[in-house]
Each structure stands twice: as structure tokens, then as C-alpha cells.
Amino acid sequence: MAKVSNGGSGIPARVLSSAMAPEWSRFLLLLLFSMSGSRHATATKANKNNLTSAISQLVRNFLPDCHLVLVSTSKFSSVFSEMQSGVLRAGMSAVLVNSKEMVTSLDLSSRDDLLGGLWGDATTTCQALLIELTDDFDAEHLFNFIEDSDIPRRPEARVILVGPSKGVEVVLRHPKLQNTVHAFYLTLQNLGPESRGDLHMYRKCLYCNGGEPDVRLVGRWAPDIGFGTKDQLFPDEFGNFNGHRFKAVAKKYFPYMDAVPDSNEPGSTLTVLDSLDTRIFHALAQYLNFTFETWSTADSEFGVAKGDGNWTGMVGALQHGQADFSCGITPTVTRSQVVDFSRVYIPEPWVIVSLKPQPPPQSWSLVRPLTES
Incomplete structure (x- = not known):
């Protein structure tokens, strides 16, 4: 498993396991890299600079204690480089994964080995995935990765997707994310001539639309505005089910x-x-x-x-x-x-009751000397 951390000069990376299987280790991104020019058609220079700042603020202010996983869904993406730069700017570390090659190229056993180390160890209490999507992202591949990475069975894991605005409804309303309590989508395009490259954050709410799920605009991010409060970004989804x-x-x-x-x-x-x-x-x-x-x-x-x-x-x-x-x-x-249990509110112990032993009857006196003591 590869992990990047802010360790001083340059952009370092270190391998967490020297026993990593060679056949699948090449599918992990081991180095942070920068690209000259843009391969993301809608990501303007202003947007990319803002994206680095936005990701930095997001992980520093709202995910400081989380086990972070950065997921690239393409081979080369300047957007993913900006996301990595944002994590480093926040002084955080993250596991880096290339999902496209992992899902399509690895055999089942190697994939299981990789996913087994994706979520941290038993002491990890907060987990967050930041997933990069390109303009022409493959929806089928994305949802296959979401299922294979066990996200549907980890409802408390926080999923943040970064991509074009056309993917907001398609992704956040997909059944593969129906169990995810906190799922967000950060758009990457200019929204009008006066937007100055500002980014928009959308959130999937579970019961806000008359008791049914919906997609809501959390707000516009800008360097002088930020993301708002923690309650706005991570509200209590279970205090009111709205009927x-x-x-x-x-x-x-x-x-x-x-x-x-x-x-x-x-x-x-x-x-x-x-x-x-x-x-x-x-x-x-x-x-x-x-x-x-x-x-x-x-x-x-x-x-x-x-x-x-x-x-x-x-x-x-x-x-x-x-x-x-x-x-x-x-x-x-x-x-x-296979299912989650609440706390047991009434224990129901089973007790075996028998009659207290009594002296044997006199009729057994003839055979008792012959029994084992």
C-alpha cells in the first residue's frame, strides 16, 4: 500500500509494506506528480488553484482525524495532482489508489489483498475517500469500484467526489451510495462569467425530501467563504426522518x-x-x-x-x-x-434446573457395592 505524507522538501512517498505483491503493487500511485498543461477540459487555472485550497481546507478543518484515501479513476489527471497537493498543503497523509487498473487488471486474490489494507487498521475511527472524476468518467467502472471497496457496507465512511457538474445527480443518487451517510460532490467548472472559478459543493441527504433522499446544494466555496460550519457539511441525518x-x-x-x-x-x-x-x-x-x-x-x-x-x-x-x-x-x-445489532435491552439467560440428588432406595443396596466409586 502506498502512502504520501508531507515530510519536508519535495513530494515524498513511502511504501508501507515491503511484502507488497509485485503483480498488483504497480497499480498504486507511489509518487505525487505535477503535469504541465491540463487534461481536464473544464478545469480552468483558477479552478485548479481553488481546488488545491478547497481540498486543503476540507481535510484540515473537517477530516483531521480521518484515514484518507485518494482515488484516481484515470491514468493521468491534473485534477488528481491538485487534490494531492491540497492534502499535502494541509499537512496530512493519504493512501493513493488507481481504481481503473485495480478493477480491470487485477486478479481476484490480488484485489482482495489490496482492499484489505484500504481502510486502515482496527484503531481507525474515521475513514474518508476522495475520488477524482474526469469529464468522460466511466460510471460503470466507478460504481464497480465503490462496490468492490466495500463502501456500501461502511455507511459511516465519508465519500467526497470531485468532478464535472454533469455527474452530481448520476453519482449521488446511485443505489451503490444509498447506505452512505455522508456523500458529497465538488463541481469543477465555472458556473457563470462572474463565478471567478468558485466551486460548488453538493450533498446527498437521506430523508430531507419528505422522508426520501435528495441532492442539495450545500453552498459555493470560495477562498474568502470556505465550506461553512461542520453542522452544515455533516448534519445529523438521524435526528428527524421527516415522516x-x-x-x-x-x-x-x-x-x-x-x-x-x-x-x-x-x-x-x-x-x-x-x-x-x-x-x-x-x-x-x-x-x-x-x-x-x-x-x-x-x-x-x-x-x-x-x-x-x-x-x-x-x-x-x-x-x-x-x-x-x-x-x-x-x-x-x-x-x-451480515446484520448490525443494537444493544441488548433484555438478557434472556437459559438455566438448567434439576432435582437435588436424593439417597438411593434400599432396593439398590445389593448392587451398590459393585458400582464404580
């Missing part, structure tokens, strides 16, 4: 969950009755401003591993995105590999 309707999957298990099916068809919706989990659902719905519908699975199981990576029952419904949340599922190590 969003969630899907809950449940199984009757009184007193925790009580419900009756709305029809005799397997997997029908349920009418929940008064029970512990129902009260919790209604309290959360009122406090966080959401509604929910509840249904059962066709097999009426809590969830059993099928052996091929898939699960049955309620765990399977959560695993495949058929439901948003559930209740009454006992946390296990294997289940936690």
Missing part, C-alpha cells in the same frame, strides 16, 4: 412481540398488538418522526445460515435489504457478520 416509512420484519414472540397476520398468505403484513417491542417502535417513531409497516417472512424463521453466504428468515430479509430493521433476533457472532 419516512420504514419496513420492519417481525415474528410473534410474546411478550416481546405480539402480532396477527393480515392474511393467510405466507409473508403477509402484520398488525402489531401491544407488546414490549411494539411500544419501543411507537416511542421511537414519535420521537424521530417516522412511520413503519410490519410484515413476516414466508418461512417464519429468525434466521439460519444456508451455507452459501445467505440467510433465511428475518436475518435474510435484513441481509438483502428487504427490511430496514427487526426485533427479537438473538445476537450471535455469525449473524453479526
Whole structure:
């Protein structure tokens, strides 16, 4: 894995692992480089200078404790050079990856080795990807990289894309980013004759449009304006769901969950009755401003591993995105590999009870001397 850091004169880079497999190490960008001339048709000189300053301010003020990964989706890009310069100007370090060759050229095992070191170690609490997009970026390649790099299963990872304005809606509304809490898009073109090369920042919000996702303009970045406050850039997405309707999957298990099916068809919706989990659902719905519908699975199981990576029952419904949340599922190590669990609010210990041993009956006196002591 390659990493660049601000280490004094020049633009240094160091290899983090001397045991890096030669067949895929060449696909990592090992050196920061500058290019004469522009290969980005819409990135004017003013824009590029502003981009360096914007990236520097972004990582210094809003991502100071994050594990940074800079991703290039092309072989040569002056935009990517400006992004690297911005990270160095902020005094930060970052892992550099060339996604195009990684996705198209590496064999599966080498790709897994590379992605295994992409997100830092177990102590990493904040992760951020800064992805460069060119004017003619390949959308299919981009979303393949997003899936392969495990972004859909890392909702707290911050994803910042830098590219032309035509990609804002295409990228931020794509299903591969639907689980990403903080996804941004920084445009790279002049927006009018008086824009002075200012950059526009867009953000994907999860529930801001009547409970549904939307793309909103955060604001215009300029050297004398900046990005605004942290609350503007990284607002609380889960304090108000704006009436969003969630899907809950449940199984009757009184007193925790009580419900009756709305029809005799397997997997029908349920009418929940008064029970512990129902009260919790209604309290959360009122406090966080959401509604929910509840249904059962066709097999009426809590969830059993099928052996091929898939699960049955309620765990399977959560695993495949058929439901948003559930209740009454006992946390296990294997289940936690495919779904997330809240804190256990009621432990249910199992105790084996037996009768206290009594003296054997007199009728056994004949054979007792022959038993093992």
C-alpha cells in the first residue's frame, strides 16, 4: 500500500509494506506528480488553484482525524495532482489508489489483498475517500469500484467526489451510495462569467425530501467563504426522518412481540398488538418522526445460515435489504457478520434446573457395592 505524507522538501512517498505483491503493487500511485498543461477540459487555472485550497481546507478543518484515501479513476489527471497537493498543503497523509487498473487488471486474490489494507487498521475511527472524476468518467467502472471497496457496507465512511457538474445527480443518487451517510460532490467548472472559478459543493441527504433522499446544494466555496460550519457539511441525518416509512420484519414472540397476520398468505403484513417491542417502535417513531409497516417472512424463521453466504428468515430479509430493521433476533457472532445489532435491552439467560440428588432406595443396596466409586 502506498502512502504520501508531507515530510519536508519535495513530494515524498513511502511504501508501507515491503511484502507488497509485485503483480498488483504497480497499480498504486507511489509518487505525487505535477503535469504541465491540463487534461481536464473544464478545469480552468483558477479552478485548479481553488481546488488545491478547497481540498486543503476540507481535510484540515473537517477530516483531521480521518484515514484518507485518494482515488484516481484515470491514468493521468491534473485534477488528481491538485487534490494531492491540497492534502499535502494541509499537512496530512493519504493512501493513493488507481481504481481503473485495480478493477480491470487485477486478479481476484490480488484485489482482495489490496482492499484489505484500504481502510486502515482496527484503531481507525474515521475513514474518508476522495475520488477524482474526469469529464468522460466511466460510471460503470466507478460504481464497480465503490462496490468492490466495500463502501456500501461502511455507511459511516465519508465519500467526497470531485468532478464535472454533469455527474452530481448520476453519482449521488446511485443505489451503490444509498447506505452512505455522508456523500458529497465538488463541481469543477465555472458556473457563470462572474463565478471567478468558485466551486460548488453538493450533498446527498437521506430523508430531507419528505422522508426520501435528495441532492442539495450545500453552498459555493470560495477562498474568502470556505465550506461553512461542520453542522452544515455533516448534519445529523438521524435526528428527524421527516415522516419516512420504514419496513420492519417481525415474528410473534410474546411478550416481546405480539402480532396477527393480515392474511393467510405466507409473508403477509402484520398488525402489531401491544407488546414490549411494539411500544419501543411507537416511542421511537414519535420521537424521530417516522412511520413503519410490519410484515413476516414466508418461512417464519429468525434466521439460519444456508451455507452459501445467505440467510433465511428475518436475518435474510435484513441481509438483502428487504427490511430496514427487526426485533427479537438473538445476537450471535455469525449473524453479526451480515446484520448490525443494537444493544441488548433484555438478557434472556437459559438455566438448567434439576432435582437435588436424593439417597438411593434400599432396593439398590445389593448392587451398590459393585458400582464404580
